[in-house]
Amino acid sequence: MSLARFSALALALTLILPLMAQARVVTDMRGKQVSVPDKLSRVATIDDGFVEGVMTHLGVIDTVTMIGSWSMKRDYTYDFPSESGETYTYRGWNTMKYLHPWLDDLPCVNSPQGNVISYETLASGNPEAVILRVGDCTVGAGNVEAVTRTINTIEALGLPLVVLYAPGWYKSADLASMREEGRVVGALFGMEDKAVALMDKLAATEKLIRERTADVPEADRPRVLYMGLNPDVRRKGGAGTVHGVDTPESYIIETIAGARNAFEGRGSGVPLGAEQIYALDPDVILLPTSNGYHPPRELYEAPYCANLRELRAVKEKKVYAMPWSPMNCSRRVEYPLDMLIVAKAAYPDRFADISVYDFALNFYREVYGVDAEQAAALRSHQLLDWMKETGF
Numbered sequence: 001m002s003l004a005r006f007s008a009l010a011l012a013l014t015l016i017l018p019l020m021a022q023a024r025v026v027t028d029m030r031g032k033q034v035s036v037p038d039k040l041s042r043v044a045t046i047d048d049g050f051v052e053g054v055m056t057h058l059g060v061i062d063t064v065t066m067i068g069s070w071s072m073k074r075d076y077t078y079d080f081p082s083e084s085g086e087t088y089t090y091r092g093w094n095t096m097k098y099l100h101p102w103l104d105d106l107p108c109v110n111s112p113q114g115n116v117i118s119y120e121t122l123a124s125g126n127p128e129a130v131i132l133r134v135g136d137c138t139v140g141a142g143n144v145e146a147v148t149r150t151i152n153t154i155e156a157l158g159l160p161l162v163v164l165y166a167p168g169w170y171k172s173a174d175l176a177s178m179r180e181e182g183r184v185v186g187a188l189f190g191m192e193d194k195a196v197a198l199m200d201k202l203a204a205t206e207k208l209i210r211e212r213t214a215d216v217p218e219a220d221r222p223r224v225l226y227m228g229l230n231p232d233v234r235r236k237g238g239a240g241t242v243h244g245v246d247t248p249e250s251y252i253i254e255t256i257a258g259a260r261n262a263f264e265g266r267g268s269g270v271p272l273g274a275e276q277i278y279a280l281d282p283d284v285i286l287l288p289t290s291n292g293y294h295p296p297r298e299l300y301e302a303p304y305c306a307n308l309r310e311l312r313a314v315k316e317k318k319v320y321a322m323p324w325s326p327m328n329c330s331r332r333v334e335y336p337l338d339m340l341i342v343a344k345a346a347y348p349d350r351f352a353d354i355s356v357y358d359f360a361l362n363f364y365r366e367v368y369g370v371d372a373e374q375a376a377a378l379r380s381h382q383l384l385d386w387m388k389e390t391g392f
Helices: 002-021 050-056 097-099 102-106 119-124 144-156 177-187 192-213 230-233 246-258 274-280 296-301 303-308 336-348 356-368 374-379 386-390
Strands: 025-029 033-036 043-046 064-066 076-081 087-092 129-134 161-165 223-228 240-242 271-273 284-287 318-320
Touching: 025 177, 033 161, 050 097, 050 129, 050 177, 050 192, 064 230, 076 296, 097 102, 097 374, 119 144, 129 144, 129 177, 144 230, 161 177, 177 192, 192 246, 192 336, 192 356, 223 246, 223 274, 223 336, 230 240, 240 274, 246 336, 246 386, 271 274, 271 374, 274 303, 284 296, 284 336, 296 303, 296 318, 336 356, 356 374, 356 386
Parallel strands: 043 064, 043 129, 129 161, 223 284, 284 318
Antiparallel strands: 025 033, 076 087, 223 240, 240 271
16 A cells, blocks of 8 residues: 555544544434434424423433424413303413423424424424434324335435334333333433433332222222313214223323223224213213313313213312323323322322322422422423312
8 A cells, every 4th residue: 555545544534533433323213223423413303392301301402403393382272161151261381392482493394283294394404313203293103104204204314313102103001112212312312321210210100109009909999081172072073082991091090090991992082972971980080181271170160061060070079180281192201290190080098198289399390400480380381280279
């Protein structure tokens, strides 16, 4: 080898080796190895808040330069009428919108309707990594071919794509795969251990609940119904939607909280009429985010819910609102709050020593590193202040 060629090779290695040293290789949930810069500064997220929640805990949320969900841009307001003629209003935000209002100023690669990704917008931002969570509202898990096209199109842009699979991808109600989701996000930033520790901390609430309800005899397990008061379903003649035994909602009710799902069918968001809901005769009703927020007061007082007023759970005031979580197709970092509300609603005596109202405050502080004032504001934005009024 001539001296000139040797010098040229040495110069090339001098330029290339530092770049190689600065690269990080991450294995995503497809099992695919993805190379990204060691120090990320431009990250595009395509999800509804889970990824941002983990990144907030890791202290790297400021690397997000593009988002994929309008839930982090919108101000949500809901007005409800009462039979007395009074109208009452509820307002809430995505927790990530409250913590990071600057997210509202970022380009959103999704359409306002939440079902069309603009690949041109995504490419124009030239992100160093794209984190795609399959199973959120933004990119659902129901159509495998559509998901494959989305993945292939993003990769065809030459962008490093890291894919996460939310629990719904596996057609399983089990939430255990969320631990791997957190690990992958952590690995992107060289903080895998910290991310796994966070996911284990979230799962600790599940362990606590299981221990308290493990010895409940089958005959004493209350029948709990997740009932979405979806206005679109109501306009079509239905009374509400329910979640079957193959859903994460049922997993929380039955496997974690040790109660029984009053609806023994399958499917998510299954529309039912009033007579069908009466036939289920639930002991407890939970009102999740369902095309909007739904407080117990809606079921108790709204004129369009009058046909459900004779339900035993309604008459006994055993109706509870789940945390306000816009575009909540799959569980996010706040999911321990869901679990604890379900457990205490089902077994108030067994959880009498736990104030979920206080638990939420401590949860936000520990997970997101916020002060007491910010934690209280987060609790309000998830519309959980009803807990103070009821001592929940």
